[in-house]
Structures are given as structure tokens and as C-alpha cells.
Amino acid sequence: MGMNNLIIENMDNPQKLERMYRKDPKAFEKSFSLAWEQHPDSQVLSIWYERLYFTEAANTGKYPLLQKGFLIMSILALLAGVCTRIIFHYVEQEVIAPINLVFGIIPFIAAYFVYKNTPKKRIIYSLAALYLSAVFYLNLLPLNDDDSIVLAYLHLPIFLWVLTGLGYTGNDYSKSSSRLAYIKFNLEYCILYASMAVSGMVLAVLTMQLFNFVGLDIEDFYFSNVVLFGAAALAVVAAYLVSMNLKLAKNITPYIAKIFSPLVLVTLLVYLITVLWVGENPFLDRNFLIVFNGILLGVLAVTIFSITESESDDKKRISDYINFALIVLSLIINIVALSAIVFRLSSYGITPNRVAVTGVNILIFANLIWIMFSYMGFLRNKTGPSTIQDAVTKYLPVYGLWAAFVLFTFPIIFN
Structure with a gap:
């Protein structure tokens, strides 16, 4: 039996049509045109027609290069x-x-x-x-x-x-x-x-x-x-x-977020345990403090991208708990780094680098606190996922303002 006949037989079974499409999209699209010609009044087939040919219909009469x-x-x-x-x-x-x-x-x-x-x-x-x-x-x-x-x-x-x-x-x-x-x-x-x-x-x-x-x-x-x-x-x-909504990038980013979040969480836990074991001290070791801040920025970036790729419904997923754990670990790193840089400021004096790092750590600390409390409300069913995303998106201009402040004032102040 041809696929077009199968499409006609299952016009009232959307789940079956979806399964047929996912199994072989090209064959489905080729056979669909024949089924559509025979049953143009079907509402289900009308929806499928728009789904399959909307882009092509929108671009008729114009070559892509023109x-x-x-x-x-x-x-x-x-x-x-x-x-x-x-x-x-x-x-x-x-x-x-x-x-x-x-x-x-x-x-x-x-x-x-x-x-x-x-x-x-x-x-x-x-x-x-x-x-x-x-x-x-x-x-x-x-x-x-x-x-x-x-x-x-x-x-x-x-x-x-x-x-x-x-x-x-x-x-x-x-x-x-x-x-x-x-x-x-x-x-x-x-x-x-x-x-x-x-x-x-x-x-x-x-x-x-x-x-x-x-x-x-x-x-x-x-x-x-x-x-x-x-x-x-x-x-x-x-x-x-x-x-232009290229499917390659859009399809892969959610998987990257889901894969990298648990890997970063495990790596970060192992790293922190190792740091405690070997006795590294960010308060005295300048290079180690720089690495600590680099880790903080990296984890913050991974956390933000994981949040933006999360589902928009109210259902809790394992990725939400992983993100929350990442935020808590990031806060721990942030507190240690902030304490270390304040110690260095009070012990060794004010320099442009120390002031800049202090400012960045304070900004990140405030952002992480906001995200953490938003996540706590979501996990306790008091708020929706939009509050978490708001904690990320509404804070973006703050980073821009700080970057502008450093860019336009530091060369004047410290010269």
C-alpha cells in the first residue's frame, strides 16, 4: 500500500500521521501532495499542508539570492x-x-x-x-x-x-x-x-x-x-x-545545554574537593585567584545558557535541579573569590585590576542570588519558570553598564 493511501486512511489519526512523518519525512512529503489533491477539504491535511509548504509558499516568485x-x-x-x-x-x-x-x-x-x-x-x-x-x-x-x-x-x-x-x-x-x-x-x-x-x-x-x-x-x-x-x-x-531560523543550530543547542550542565557540575565538584585536598589558597596565590574567577565566569555562562534552553512549562526536570546545584556551587566560588580579592585590596592596596575584579564579583554575586531565589520559588511551586528567566535577562544591562564604566573611566581615574 502506497504512503499516500496510508495518509488518507489516517486522516483522523494525527498521532499516526506524525509517526509516519518522523519515520521518513521526505517520503511523507512526496506522498502527501497526492493525498492533498484527493482530499483538499480535510482540515487535518490542510494543517499539514501549511506545515510542509508554508516557507515555500512565502518565498514564491523570488530567488533566494535576489x-x-x-x-x-x-x-x-x-x-x-x-x-x-x-x-x-x-x-x-x-x-x-x-x-x-x-x-x-x-x-x-x-x-x-x-x-x-x-x-x-x-x-x-x-x-x-x-x-x-x-x-x-x-x-x-x-x-x-x-x-x-x-x-x-x-x-x-x-x-x-x-x-x-x-x-x-x-x-x-x-x-x-x-x-x-x-x-x-x-x-x-x-x-x-x-x-x-x-x-x-x-x-x-x-x-x-x-x-x-x-x-x-x-x-x-x-x-x-x-x-x-x-x-x-x-x-x-x-x-x-x-x-533565518536555521534548524542545525536550533536543534543542537538544547542538547548541548543538557549535556554540559551535568558535566560541568561533576567537574566543578571534583575540582573543589581537589583544591581543598591539596590546600591551595586563593587569598595568597594570585594566579590561583585568577583561575578561580575564570571558573566562576565559565560556570555562570553555562548556567545562564542552561536556563535559557530550559522548557517554558511548570514541570520540574532533572536539569532544573542540576542548574540549581550549579548556581549554589557558583555562589560558593563567588564568595571565596570575593573574600580573597577584598583581602588583597586591604592588604596590598588599590590597583585597577583589583577594583575591576571586585566590581565583577559583586555584580555576579547579586545576579546569582537573584537567580537562586527565583529557582527556589520555582522548585517549591511558588513561581513559574519565567521568574528565573527574568532574573537572567533583566540583569544583562547591568553588565553592560559596568563594562562601560571600566572602559570610559578607568584609564582616566588610574592615570
């Missing part, structure tokens, strides 16, 4: 590649700091979001003014390795990341759902960009090897021009693909 969004993305990707190459030239001449390379990529991603979301003019003007202010201010700073200058360089990407989020959320920048979507976008973006970057690296190695066979060493030229240009342009292309 769509306006694709053309805008292509122009921005080319501009990102060209600008990055020009900036790299001045970096090589030691005229500007290497951190300026981010201005060859991030503003063009933000520009694509602005085109896609068409925010109000005040948002567009604010974005443009803040980006330009960061460019001019950063390049007024002296080219040296002073701690305050290095801290400004380190906080610049965080500041620009929050600005890009403003472009992504557009007029809905105050809504938690829009901020949550931006966090999810970042995880999907990283996965997709990494996948394409690995493919590009393989191509680069093969290309250079082929030229080596004929006695030509193109390594310096290839990396300075082709690889650099491609990496910058690819950043805009990846943003476009993720915003």
Missing part, C-alpha cells in the same frame, strides 16, 4: 571583510591597538539587526553614537600596557555585545522574551560560526598545501588577506543564517 535581506547581508559581510583588513593594516603598523579589529565586525552585525528589526530612530541614533564614542575614545588612549588600558580593552567586547543586543531586540529591548531570544541567538551563533570556521580552516590548509607543492609559500599573504577577510565576512553571514 531577496533584499540576502543582498543587505552580502553587502554588510563584504564591508566587514574590507574594514577588518584595513584595520589590520594599521594594527600591523602599530598605529592602533589590536582590539580595534572588533569594530570591523560587531557594528556590521548590529547594522544587520537594525535593518531586520527596523527600530525607532532614537534607538538607531543611540547605537550609532555609542559605537562612534567607543571608537574615538578607545583610540585616544595611549598605546601601552598599563593595567587600566588593558582593562578597557577587555571590557570593550562586553560593552559592544550589550549594544548589539539593543540592535537585536529593537523596539522590544525592555521585554524579557526579546532578551532571552538574544541569549539563545548567541549560543546558536557560536555553534554555527564554529562549524563554518572549522570548514574554512580545512580549506585554508588544503589551499596552502597545494601551493606548497608548486614551490610557493603563500601563508602570510593568505592569512593576512583571505583568512582575515573571510573570518570577518563569515561573522555577518552566520548572524544572517541564525536569524
